[in-house]
Amino acid sequence: MRLQQLQHAWFIPDAAIAAYRKRRYGHLIDMYGIPKEHMVAAIEQSGGRVLEAVSNTSAGGGWSSFRYCACKARGVGGASA
Numbered sequence: 001m002r003l004q005q006l007q008h009a010w011f012i013p014d015a016a017i018a019a020y021r022k023r024r025y026g027h028l029i030d031m032y033g034i035p036k037e038h039m040v041a042a043i044e045q046s047g048g049r050v051l052e053a054v055s056n057t058s059a060g061g062g063w064s065s066f067r068y069c070a071c072k073a074r075g076v077g078g079a080s081a
Contacts, residue, residue: 031059036066049073 022028034042040050052069059065 033059033063036064039066039068043068043070047073 018028036053040053043050048070049072050068050070053066054069056065056067058067
């Protein structure tokens with residue numbers, strides 16, 4: 001049974017899970033969700049162009065995740081792609 005499943009089955013507090021993970025792995029990496037629309041806007045505002053956003057399950061259950069394929073827009077940064 002996975003730790004996430006145990007947490008829901010036994011109602012283990014988040015702080016206890018975080019302490020266990022830090023002890024086991026030596027570090028923690030927080031994950032914060034960003035709505036797809038905000039991600040696309042950030043790429044475009046930075047001079048990029050989203051070619052594709054494919055839905056996947058890499059973030060685990062309870063999350064909607066995407067793999068983005070983007071490129072620098074033509075003429076941005078002096079490139080002549």
